[in-house]
Amino acid sequence: MTSAQDGALEFLEVGTGSAARQIAVRRRAGEGPPLVWLGGFRSDMGATKAMTLDAWAKxxxxPLVRFDYTGHGESTGVFAEATISTWLADAQAVxxxxxxxxPILVGxxxxxxxxxxxxxxxxxxxxxxxxxxxLIAPALDFTQxxxxxxxxxxxxxQIERDGAWLRPSAYDPTPVPITHALIQDGQRHCLLGANFDPGCPVHILQGMDDPDVPYTHALRVVERLPKAGTLLTLIADGDHRLSRPQDLQRLLTTVTEFRVSAD
Structure with a gap:
C-alpha cells in the first residue's frame, strides 16, 4: 500500500498470485465517521456524485475514501474477468x-x-x-x-454458449460484457431471498423514473431490511443517476443527517 492523503492517488494491493491487482484509492483526512464511496457497475471514483461528495468532505x-473496483477507472485488472466476489473483496480490503x-458507506x-x-x-x-x-438506486441482486x-x-x-454477451449501454459507447461467470457468481451473494440486517440505519434514495433499477426494486429492498432505522426517499421525476443539482443536494443532506446521528 502506497501512502498519500488529501485526494492524492495511491494504490492498495488486493489478492495474491495471479489474482493480485492494484486498487486505485483517493482519500481525505478529517474528523468524524469516515465516508466510503462505492460506485456503480462500470462507473469510477471520478463520477459526478463521487466528486460532489469529495468536495463536500473537503x-x-x-474523512472520505473513494476507490475504483478491479477493471474500473485507474485500478488494474480486466473488467470482463471480474465478478461480484472480486469487487466485494476490493471494497472489503479498502x-x-x-x-x-x-464507516458510513455510500453506495x-x-x-x-x-x-x-x-x-x-x-x-x-x-x-x-x-x-x-x-444507498442510491441500490441494485441488490442485479445480476439475477x-x-x-x-x-x-x-x-x-448466447451467454451459456459463448461465455458472454455484449450488452449495449446508455451510458457508454462501448458495449458491456455480461459474462456467464458474473451471473453465476452473483447468485452466491443474493440478499433479497430473505430478510437481512446490515446492523445500522439505512437511507435509500430512489428515482421513480429509473429505467435501470425500477423503484419497485427499492421497495423489495425495504421489505427485506429491518423496519426500525430504514428510510426510503422516492424522487418522482428522478432517473437512475440522480446527478441533477437537486439530487446532489439531497445526497449531501442525507449524508449530513447521518453525521449527526453517528455523532
Whole structure:
C-alpha cells in the first residue's frame, strides 16, 4: 500500500498470485465517521456524485475514501474477468485499510449491493460495524433479478454458449460484457431471498423514473431490511443517476443527517 492523503492517488494491493491487482484509492483526512464511496457497475471514483461528495468532505473537514473496483477507472485488472466476489473483496480490503471503524458507506447502484454485503459481514462487531448506509438506486441482486431474469432466451443461450454477451449501454459507447461467470457468481451473494440486517440505519434514495433499477426494486429492498432505522426517499421525476443539482443536494443532506446521528 502506497501512502498519500488529501485526494492524492495511491494504490492498495488486493489478492495474491495471479489474482493480485492494484486498487486505485483517493482519500481525505478529517474528523468524524469516515465516508466510503462505492460506485456503480462500470462507473469510477471520478463520477459526478463521487466528486460532489469529495468536495463536500473537503469543505466540511470530513474523512472520505473513494476507490475504483478491479477493471474500473485507474485500478488494474480486466473488467470482463471480474465478478461480484472480486469487487466485494476490493471494497472489503479498502474499508479494512482506510475506514476500519464505524464507516458510513455510500453506495450507488451496484455499489449499494456491495455496501450491504460489506455491512452484513461487519454487523456483529460494534467497533467495525458501519454507522450507516446511504444507498442510491441500490441494485441488490442485479445480476439475477435485473439482468438474467430479464434476458430473452436467445441472450441466455448466447451467454451459456459463448461465455458472454455484449450488452449495449446508455451510458457508454462501448458495449458491456455480461459474462456467464458474473451471473453465476452473483447468485452466491443474493440478499433479497430473505430478510437481512446490515446492523445500522439505512437511507435509500430512489428515482421513480429509473429505467435501470425500477423503484419497485427499492421497495423489495425495504421489505427485506429491518423496519426500525430504514428510510426510503422516492424522487418522482428522478432517473437512475440522480446527478441533477437537486439530487446532489439531497445526497449531501442525507449524508449530513447521518453525521449527526453517528455523532
Amino acid at each position: 469543505r466540511q473537514g470530513r 474499508v479494512a485499510a482506510y475506514a476500519p471503524e464505524n 450507488s447502484s451496484m455499489g449499494g449491493w456491495i455496501a450491504c454485503l460489506v455491512a452484513c459481514a461487519r454487523a456483529g462487531n460494534r467497533r467495525t460495524a458501519p454507522s450507516g448506509l446511504v 433479478s435485473l439482468l438474467w431474469d430479464r434476458f430473452t432466451p436467445e441472450i441466455r443461450a
